[in-house]
Amino acid sequence: MLEDGSAFPGRLAGAEGELALGEVVFNTSLAGYQEILTDPSYAGQIVTMTAPLIGNYGVTPEDDEAARPWVAGLVVRELSPKYSNWRAQTSLQEYLKEHGIACIEGVDTRRLTRHIRSEGAMRCGIGPEELGVDEILERVNQHPPMTGLDLTNVVTTREVYKVPAKGIARFRVAVYDFGVKRRSLGLLAGHGCSLTVYPSTTPAEVALDGAPDGVFLSNGPGDPAAVPGVMELIESLAAKEIPVFGICLGHQVVSRGFGAETFKLLYGHRGGNHPVHNLASRRVEITSQNHGFAVRSEGEGVPGAPDLRATHVNLNDGTLEGVRHRELPVFAVQYHPESAPGPHDSRYLFDEFVRLMGERRPA
Amino acid sequence: MPKREDIQSVLLLGSGPIVIGQACEFDYSGTQAVRALKEEGYRVILVNSNPATIMTDPDLADATYVEPLTPEWVERVIEAERPDALLPTMGGQVGLNVSLDLYDSGTLEKYGVELIGADARAIRLAEDREQFATAMRRIGLEVPHGGFAHSLEEALAVAEETSFPAIIRPSFTLGGTGGGIAYNRDEFEQAARTGLEASPIGEILIDKSVIGWKEYELEVMRDHADNVVIVCSIENFDAMGVHTGDSITVAPAMTLSDAEYQVMRDASIACIREIGVAAGGCNIQFAVNPQNGEMLVIEMNPRVSRSSALASKATGFPIARIGAKVAVGYRLDELPNAITRETPASFEPVLDYVVVKVPRFAFEKFPSADPILGVQMKAVGEVMAIGRTFKEAWMKGFGSLENGRAGWEYGATPGDDGLTADDDESLLAALRRPTADRAFQVKRALANGLSVEQVSEVSHIDPWFIEQLSELVTAESCYASLAEPTREATWEMKRLGFSDELLGKLRDETAAAVRERRWGWGMHPSYKMVDTCAGEFPAATPYLYSTYEEENESVRSDRRKVVVLGSGPNRIGQGVEFDYCCVSAAFALAEEGFETIMVNSNPETVSTDFDVSDKLYFEPLTLENVLEIVQLEQPEGVVVQMGGQTPLKLASKLHEMGVPILGTSVDAIDRAEDRERFEALARELEIDQPPNGLAVSEAQAIEVAQRIGYPVLVRPSYVLGGRAMEIVYDEESLEDYFERAIRASPEHPVLIDSFLEDAFEADVDAVADGEDVVVGGVMQHIEDAGIHSGDSACVVPPYLLRDEHVEQMRQRTRALAQALGVVGLINVQFAVKDGVVYVLEVNPRASRTVPYLSKATGNPLARLAARCMVGRRLKEFELKADDEFQGVAVKESVFPFDKLPGVDALLGPEMRSTGEVMGIADSFGLAMAKAQVAAGNPLPMSGRIVVTVHEQDKPNVTPIVRRFHELGFEIWATSGTARYLRARGIPARPVLKVHEGRPHIVDHLISGEIDLLINTPLGKHAQFDDYEIRRAAIQRGVPYTTTLSAASALCDAVIALRHRKLQVLSLQERARRGEMAEV
DSSP states (O other): OBTTSOOOOOEEOSOOSSOEEEEEEEEOOSSOHHHHHHOGGGTTEEEEESSSEEOTTOBOGGGOSSSSOOOSEEEOSEEOSSOOOTTOOBOHHHHHHHTTOEEEESOOHHHHHHHHHHHOSEEEEEOOGGGOHHHHHHHHHHSOOSTTOBOHHHHSOSSOEEEOOSSSOOEEEEEEESSOOHHHHHHHHHTTEEEEEEETTOOHHHHHHTOOSEEEEOOOOBOGGGOTTHHHHHHHHHHHTOOEEEETHHHHHHHHHTTOOEEEEEEEEEEEEEEEEETTTTEEEEEEEEEEEEEOOBTTBOTTOTTEEEEEEETTTOOEEEEEESSSSEEEESSOTTOSSSOOTTTHHHHHHHHHHHHHSOO | OOOOSSOOEEEEEOOOSOBTTBOTHHHHHHHHHHHHHHHTTOEEEEEOSOTTSSTTSTTTSSEEEOOOOSHHHHHHHHHHHOOSEEETTSSHHHHHHHHHHHHHTTHHHHTTOEEOSSOHHHHHHHHSHHHHHHHHHHTTOOOOSEEEESSHHHHHHHHHHHOSSEEEEETTOSTTTTOEEESSHHHHHHHHHHHHHHSTTSOEEEEEOOTTSEEEEEEEEEOTTOOEEEEEEEEESSOTTSOTTTSOEEESOSSOOHHHHHHHHHHHHHHHHHHTOOSEEEEEEEEEOTTTOOEEEEEEESSOOHHHHHHHHHHSOOHHHHHHHHHTTOOGGGSBOTTTSSSBSSSOOBOSSEEEEEEEOOGGGOTTSOOBOOSSOOOOEEEEEEESSHHHHHHHHHHTSOSSSSSSOOOSSGGGGTOSOOSHHHHHHHHTSOBTTHHHHHHHHHHTTOOHHHHHHHHOOOHHHHHHHHHHHHHHHHHHTOSSOOHHHHHHHHHTTOOHHHHHHHTTOOHHHHHHHHHHTTOOOEEEEOOSBTTSSOOSSOEEEEEOOSOOOOOOOSSOEEEEEOOOSOBTTBSHHHHHHHHHHHHHHHHTTOEEEEEEOOTTSSTTSTTTSSEEEEOOOSHHHHHHHHHHHOOSEEEOSSSTHHHHHHHHHHHHTTOOBOSSOHHHHHHHHSHHHHHHHHHHHTOBOOOEEEESSHHHHHHHHHHHOSSEEEEESSOSTTTTOEEEOSHHHHHHHHHHHHHHOTTSOEEEEEOOTTOEEEEEEEEEESSOEEEEEEEEESSOTTSOTTTSOEEESOSSSOHHHHHHHHHHHHHHHHHHTOEEEEEEEEEEETTEEEEEEEEOSOOTTHHHHHHHHOOOHHHHHHHHHTTOOGGGSOOOOTTSSOSEEEEEEEOOTTTSTTOOOOOOSSOOOOEEEEEEESSHHHHHHHHHHHTTOOOOSSSEEEEEOOGGGHHHHHHHHHHHHHTTOEEEEEHHHHHHHHHTTOOEEEEBOGGGOSSBHHHHHHTTOOSEEEEOOSSSSOOHHHHHHHHHHHHHTOOEESSHHHHHHHHHHHHHHHTTOOOOOOHHHHHHHHHHHHO
16 A cells, blocks of 8 residues: 555565555565665665565575665565575575565556656555555555655664674775675675774764774665764765765765765666666676665766766666765765675775775775 | 778678578577668678578668578678678577688688677687687686597597586587487497587587586677676576477576576676677576586577577567677667667666466477487477466466467376376376476376475476476366356466466366456456566557556557467478568558557567567467457457468457458458368369368278279368378278377368379469459479478479469469459469369468568568558559569478488478578579578589489489489499499499398498489388488488489589589569569
8 A cells, every 4th residue: 555545455475463664665676685675775665576576596594684674565476485496594485474574465566666666656554454445544644754764773783893804904994884784894894804883873083083994884774864964974084085985875975975965766776787887987887776865966067066076877867876076085886886686797896995995005 | 889880781691491499580680680780871781591581571681692501602692792791690500600611711801801799709719619618717617527529539538537427519500409418328429429420520518417407598798898788597497408499498587596696697797708709699508506506607609599589579678689789889878778768778677577488399290209308409489478477477388389288288198298107107207308298297297296396306397496387286276176266266367377268178168158257357468568677667669468467558559550460489381481471461561551569479580579560469379368459459450361370270260259350351261271162162263173072080081082092192171281191092001090180180070182193283372452363473393292382392483384384373373362352362282283283272371482482573472462451452563473573493491300310301291391491593403503502402513323212213213313424423323223224324333222231322321422312212101221311311411302303403403503603693683683674
């Protein structure tokens, strides 16, 4: 049931119980449902998978992006009762039940996708018919809309923790956890970075106290405009001239920190096939994406943030996909180079981050 | 990087005749490439010897050469046209091999022709298995361990290490020709020898067996700027060990997690970069160990392929079209996505549906062929089905096969499904061996209560697939046991893909009853779009499939519209030639201002390219599916006469349901096909027919045969390609035949005709508008009567028929067309014996010969027919009479005998050819020579001929042999024939027959001492000797002929080639010459 009153019937297949509420979005990835479920950026969202058969290869702990699934609910055409894959430990259905995630199957997900495409991402609820249409609709409309919502405080770590570098530790990196994915941490660690992960509201001075070689601003859920302390954070980092790498919400934080404006896309970009033009190399990268908000751009410029220039542009709709500071070692991308799930075309950005740190302090 | 301005003209090679492993998917790719390059303003020069193709339609390329696809002949085209570039990747393995030969011989350099898309280095790296293995190891990818061998000794040394079973793959062959699996040393030696011979470079790869591993394919595209995208992933239902062309395949991959898929994606990208395919598509195959995920690269095809055609249809991403554009310099991001038109082509399609491809086999035509599927492809066609779930797509796929079953249902007896019994043990034993029947055996096994695990374990089919199938079996039994087929239950079953017919069978109802009830509930399929992006962006191109969901996306326009029914899966007797007719009709009707709506299920075809018609429904060609489309679209009419038997069989039922049929009426079709009604018509028109009769029982058949006299030609009514058609010489054979024929077509009686021995046969195709009739041409068969018209070589204009007989044929065709009220195409088969012209058969529809005749004479018969169907008159067009065109065109057939070990190569009234070629020239001899070369029968210019003929043929073979002798050929003959020839002054050396000791005739063939074989057999039941001789000739590639008229024609061809007149002429230039001649 959507906030505009449209109903999409199906069978409840996940955790039993209450009405699940959230913003309904769609993701066009063919595989990678487990990574999507556990990506903290999906907090507060009900994800519709456009791929019709979900659960075929089961669930394997190694593919988790966080300790638990963060989606508010899952909508699929057909949930596979049987899984087949040598890595899998359990079925998706069991996993959903175990973690209390609502799921509805048998839905005409293509109709739902087309609806979201034309009407936009909106609030919705998944629940049993017995609740009654009016009751569900009322509760959906009481649920807070995504715009203006800060969800980073929900998903961020409560405690500071460290992740050791794999192999020889060459750099120290401070990670701002707005909803960081394990793959990002793993890739940084794999590049010889020992990581200290901070809660999202940590003041810059505290993070810089650890004398990091660089700062990584992670992905995360919600409206970037609602994330507190962005201006101060970026100002402090800029003053230090320290290398900064932002992904997704991190990209929006960087951009807003330098004065840019963010806005909500009608239905966002979620999937693993978005072509992004790298303006420097003139190459196309097939990227993994998951964002409902974007940074406003104008040609190669970013209105409000004269210090930034566009480095990456989405070839489908021309929206901004990456920025770089014209002087400072600061860069960020809207999409997900850590790509879990998704193609590995943009992993070079991690090399770039390491290169920038190396320039400042040869390892 | 926009398109290149430094090249003006591009040469494109087709793939030649349809053979197993190389079918009309290359017509699809080539046609797209021609159109894509023309759009860019290049002059496109095309060479393809296959006249049945759409790409050779003279309206498409700028210069179309129907010439043999050999380096020698293509060089002549290059010499005449001086193209700037050659695109080698669109014509399958044939196109690739010829291109590489031309490069190696320096021809391309000599004429300044650049290879675009993939260069010689990349092609060689991908095609040569040894170099490929080294390249893969360089980038850290594993290939199946093993090694290469150039001799039997080397092969045995490698086998020591790989152990058995081992897979033998010859380098540079297509469709796995010559490959095999060996389970022991004896089999290995045999397979290694075959493989070494099959490989043009005498090299085989011996692979460690990965039988039972999972098989995947990725379709990859790259541009000059090194942008790479994956178009599609495909998972094989059958595990490694079955050729992917014979496998049921599924897109996208079903059982790969993203983590595993991305490893495969990275490997594919690394592979295309390492091999260096600069701009274009390629297909990469992987094997994955289901136990631990170990991944091996099996092979890479640096060109478009059957899989790329499937991937294009499965995703809506036109690989060949984009491949052609990137080959001339475009970057992927400069090209629009052809379906959304707004977003660029530099993206990876995502699917919100599942695609299942099911191969179609022709084992019923080759009962002696080995039914086990292996590394050498045996399927003759395929269907593709789209559903929202795997189960739905699976059911629709099996419902599209047109194999006499209503879908995925097992046969009446275990024998129908290749089983001796259906107890658990027999089933498990059968499931171990992959055959064409295995999908049905799986159903029997599950219905018998065998578990998913048991079935999966013995078959190596992934348990996920078997589980899906078991859900279908469970659904079936639940539905069958319902007290009442409720609306809800019906909806659930329709969502699973069950047809009305199958649902009816489950509850002893007719399909019509199920349909009526369903319609009463207002339950209709909804149509969803194949849009490349899973609904993320609006699609501009209506490419649709049916499903049972809430939202229908197919919107009826207010334009005048026509539905064209396609021809379904390719099979022997119904192939690309009917697709040519359907596409021609769509083009012509679009020009007449109609919205054209195509319905077809064959992913290899041009007709299922979404930009050929205004709207495409990728659907099974069944009454149910067509009715639903007609109900939604409300067209002015449905075209049923272009797609062969498939749509024709639906015509009367559609007509009964009130669907308007365009062109020739259903009643006229019936009048031509119904034996008694036709006889009445023939009497009325005073047309001679061979004495004939009709029998519904064996006793009656014997009676009829006695009345009209042996030999007789017997066949079931309403059949295609002469299925179960035989010449019977005596009563005993008739009894034997009759049992088999009844099973071939139970609802229809058996037709018995007097067989006109030694008659000349001819085919006539014509177009009629209801009043006027234009004869397209009279095609004389080169083989004598008794060989199926689809198998016989033929020539237009006729070269041995008397003018008065030809004129009679024209007149009778006109009379028949007028009497039947034909609006559209008509085909009439004639025989001439003792000065009498007999009508053998009348088909008021497109025939197999329409494209060949259209190319030969320049009259676009199918297009004219389509225009007539919507009310245009033939008078309105300026048409040349059929005897006014320039030149001689010979059609030769191509057979699958080299792909099907164990099959006799003898021709008869049952059609067995898979494809055809055309030779067109100014003389019969040269046209014949071209046809032979194009068909892969290299003509010896000199050397040794072996003659072994039936007693009664000896007088007639003598003058032919004498000509060969006088041309300097050495003549060998079996003892009787040799004596006969020597007595008539031809020095013939005797050779031993097989039973006469050694070295015998087969030994000589195998040793390569023979250059041409003339062998006529003793009736249908060939002697073992004859069979052995013909098999040896096929295996060793020795040209052979089994009829005297063909032998004589070959002699003409040799003479023509001896004069070295390698003349080539484009169809367009030939037409211009014709016009000049008129002035």
